[in-house]
Amino acid sequence: MSNIKLRITNYKLPLAILLALVVSLLLATTVFAQDDMPTDDEVNKIAKELYCPVCESTPLDVCPTEACRQWRELIRQQLAEGKSEEEIKQYFVTHYGARVLSEPPNRIASYLVPALAFLAGAFLLFRGFRMWIKPVAVESAVPTDDAAPVPQDDYIRRMEEELKKRK
Amino acid sequence: MIADFGYGVLVVAFLTALYSVYAAVYGELKKKPAMVESARRAMLLTWPLLTLAAGVLVYLLVNDHYEVQFVYEVTSRSMPLYLKVTAWWGGQAGSLLFWSWLMSAFTSLVTLRKWDRDREFLPWVIVVGGVTMAFFIGMNVFFENPFAKLYQTFGGEIAAYTIQPANSILFTPSDGRGLNPLLRHPGMIIHPPMLYLGFVSFVIPYAFAMAALITGRTDDRWIRITRRWALWAWLFLSAGLVLGGRWAYDVLGWGGYWGWDPVEIAAFMPWLTGTAFLHSVMIQEKRGMFKHWNMLLIILTYDLVIFGTFLTRSGVLSSVHSFAQSAIGPLFFAFIGVTLITSVGLIIYRWDLLKSETQMTSLLSREALFLLNNLLFMGILVVSFWGVIYPLISELFTGQKVTVGPPFYERATSPLFAGLMLLMGVAPLSAWGHSTVKTLGRALWKPALGAAIVTTVLAFTYTRNVIALVGFFLVALVILVTLYEYGRGALARQRSQGENIFVAFWNLTGRNRRRYGGYIIHLSMMLMAIGILGIELFQVETQGTLAIGDSLELAGYTIKYKEVASWDNPGAGVNYTRAVVEVYDANGNLLGNLHPRKDFYFDTQQPMTIPGQLASLKDEVYVLLIDWEPINQESTTFKIFVNPLVNWLWLGSLLFLVGVIIAAWPDKDPQRVTVRAERRARQTSAAD
Structure with a gap:
């Protein structure tokens, strides 16, 4: 439509452009408001990974308090403004500190200690195994029933033995 | 006046516990059995004393004595009688008293047992029980007096005091603040007692372990005596955890059962060490190895029980500041520190006596695999403990407050x-002493093949999620191995004894209840694992605001909003809002009506969200009423979860209880039977 206007009345060009812009902008915002209003699910997806500083251990998506409801609306607004998940999280971190995140930001520090402790335990255990295990000499001293000729009877005998011991 | 009487009884109980410790030590060191006997009787006296104190507290709770601060804080006039009684453990002061009361019941029970063969343990068991009890009663006496009353000074300030301050008058509020509505759920009424029973009963094995160290009788006598105590403790603790999970699922309204909350972890940590202990004591009984380690495990369990009691009640670990403000926080830590150092010191003192009697022979032997199991349990413990204290450490050293939430725990613990x-899957097939790759492989390949087939079928019919498939493979493997072992035993028995197969199963279980109870527990764990895999990996949710007649779709289900009603129940002090929604399956068949609710409690001004649940073995539709505008019924917000397989978790929990009860059921003590027979013989001969 604006093209036609352009051709007919050249002197009104600036005005036409302005009109076209305004109309398209208006159209754009209405379309945006109708289709791109973030759904509850989109809001909850982000809220699930955030914690407000007051409600400890309750993720934002399920927290029933009024303050948390306002936070969820804030997420909705920011989503409507076209911000990404990361930007929104960053917004909350900037305003309320790293505690709003579900995990400490410094992953190395949070995972390293338990990982090292576990590895240390594993190392100690395996070094212990090597020390404890007596080589072949002892193993052959223990009566083996590995190659027992009648495995089924042997199994019964062993089971009965164990059962007797339990008594 | 009656409140002051209750406090007086508490003081007497405290002194009695202290006396029993003193008399036991004195009597033992000076070789005066009469003193030890006096200590034993003092210990027996604590239970009636604490029962009396608890009775006074319950009397005050039931009769609306709001001048007592504790009563004011946890009850209100609108609460029904049973809730007023159970409000006893609804607050810190009361739950400490509850702890001491249960503890005294257990120590009384243990002092009543027959001590003929292990008299030397008795004084030291009394010492450990008495010290623990004195600590908890002391908390009540000096810091958290449940009988403290509210007084108003002439300045107008109202505060709670044990003894009336000068220039003040008693202040009686007209109504109490009421119990947190979240705690007014049947699950919450039995969950804390179960958990506390578990906590308290783990003190008994610890007491015997210490007695064994002190007396130097470090053979496995103490383990044999306390085996059933430990199993019952484990049963209660596990039941407490499961009930807590069920409560969270039904009441907290987030569609889950476990949120890795510090309070949950507090109860989970002693469970981890306790479970490791139950496995590793078997090595000591069978092979006489790893005595130091078993001692260490029971000590850790004991101190984690104390730590857990403290955490579940105060939650002060969330911040350095609240910890410093709490009077009992530093004391708890001092107590944990002292007991830990003393106990570990005793292990070092007795180090040589605890040397292993035999040697490990194979990396694949049962004992080696049990040690691996212990390593993994300790790994989960370290992750849990670190997650709980990390926020504190971070705040202390960097000033930065952080949250350690489920993603951390899930990532760190799932491989473990x-x-x-x-x-x-592997350990039940390995033998004590020695196993080789060959023997183990021979036993394992059939179940492993079966599990692989199950997994392949699932990959084509149910899911392509790799983590889920790995999980289902392991579940199938464990179930098949366990059934294979069970079946092999029963078949062997059938053949050798000529019993029919069901009788064989029954007798097999009866003759080694610990082993076959254990197998049932393993099976139940796998059912739980199915539920956990389902909800963790496949849970879906949606939320939407509906007008009456509108519907929401999720995972093949359609949820249609029919109506909503709201009404007050002035007697109970609650406003109920209840919606009716219909659930249809993918073909449009009506599956049922659900009634998600929102209850609002006037006294505490808190809401509670009760989900509507449609359960099946396949999944569960879980509908929450999130928001409702009374003026405009057109907009009601619902949140819907579909939780696949979650009911396997609850089924598994039930089977689990069966398994532990089978394992822990008392045997007929052969010695006692003979003693009884002898006595009878003597009586008859005397009559002759």
Whole structure:
């Protein structure tokens, strides 16, 4: 439509452009408001990974308090403004500190200690195994029933033995 | 006046516990059995004393004595009688008293047992029980007096005091603040007692362990005596955890059962060490090895029980500041520190006596696999403990407050849990003493093949999620191995004894209840694992605001909003809002009506969200009423979860209880039977 206007009345060009812009902008915002209003699910997806500083251990998506409801609306607004998940999280971190995140930001520090402790335990255990295990000499001293000729009877005998011991 | 009487009884109980410790030590050191006997009787006296104190507290709770601060804080006039009684453990002061009361019941029970063969343990068991009890009663006497009353000074300030301050008058509020509505759920009424029973009963094995160290009788006598105590403790603790999970699922309204909350972890940590202990004591009984380690495990369990009691009640670990403000926080830590150092010191003192009697012979032997199991349990413990204290450490050293939420725990513990499942599949097939790759492989290949087939079928019919498939493979492996072992035993028995197969199963279980109870527990764990995998990996949710007649769709289900009603129940002090929604399956068949609710409690001004649940073995539709505008019924917000397989978790929990009860059921003590027979013989001969 604006093209036609352009051709007919050249002197009104600036005005036409302005009109076209305004109309398209208006159209754009209405379309945006109708289709791109973030759904509850989109809001909850982000809220699930955030914690407000007051409600400890309750993720934002399920927290029933009024303050948390306002936070969820804030997420909705920011989503409507076209911000990404990361930007929104960053917004909350900037305003309320790293505690709003579900995990400490410094992953190395949070995972390293338990990982090292576990590895240390594993190392100690395996070094212990090597020390404890007596080589072949002892193993052959223990009566083996590995190659027992009648495995089924042997199994019964062993089971009965164990059962007797339990008594 | 009656409140002051209750406090007086508490003081007497405190002194009695202290006396029993003193008399036991004195009597033992000076070789005066009469003193030890006096200590034993003092210990027996604590239970009636604490029962009396608790009775006074319950009397005050039931009769609306709001001048007592504790009563004011946890009850209100609108609460029904049973809730007023159970409000006893609804607050810190009361739950400490509840702890001491249960503890005294257990120490009384243990002092009543027959001590003929292990008289030397008695004084030291009394000492450990008495010290623990004195600590908890002391908390009540000096810091958290449940009988403290509210007084108003002439300045107008109202505060709670044990003894009336000068220039003040008693202040009686007209109504109490009421119990947190979240705690007014049947699950919450039995969950804390179960958990506390578990906590308290683990003190008994610890007491015997210490007695064994002190007396130098470090053979496995103490383990044999306390085996059933430990199993019952484990049963209660596990039941407490499961009930807590069920309560969270039904009441907290987030569609889950476990949120890795510090309070949950507090109860989970002693469970981890306790479970490791139950496995590793078997090595000591069978092979006489790893005595130091068993001692250490029971000490850790004891101190984690104390730590857990403290955490579940105060939650002060969330911040350095609240910790410093709490009077009892530093004391708890001092107590944990002292007991830990003393106990570990005793292990070092007795180090040589605890040397292993035999040697490990194979990396694949049962004992080696049990040690691996212990390593994994300790790994989960370290992750849990670190997650709980990390916020404190971070705040202390960097000033930065952080949250350690479920993603951390899930990522860090899931490989460890997978490892445990693998061990559950392999270990039952390995032999004590020695196993080789060959013997183990021979026993394992059939179940492993079966599990692989199950997994392939699932991959084509149910899911392509790799983590889920690994999980289901392990579940199938453990179930098949366990059934294979069970079946092999029963068949062997059938053949050798000529019993029919069901009788064979029954007798097999009866003759080694610990082993076959254990197998049932393994099976139940796998059912739980199915539920956990389902909800963790496949849970879906949606939320929407509906007008009456509108519907929401999720995972093939259609949820249609029919109506909503709201009404007050002035007697109970609650406003109920209840919606009716219909659930249809993908073909449009009506599956049922659900009634999600929102209850609002006037006294505490808190809401509670009760989900509507449609359960099946396949999944569960879980509908929450999130928001409702009374003026405009057109907009009601619902949140819907579909939780696949979650009911396997609850089924598994039930089977689990069966398994532990089978394992822990008391045997007929052969010695007692003979003693009884002898006595009878003597009586008859005397009559002759």
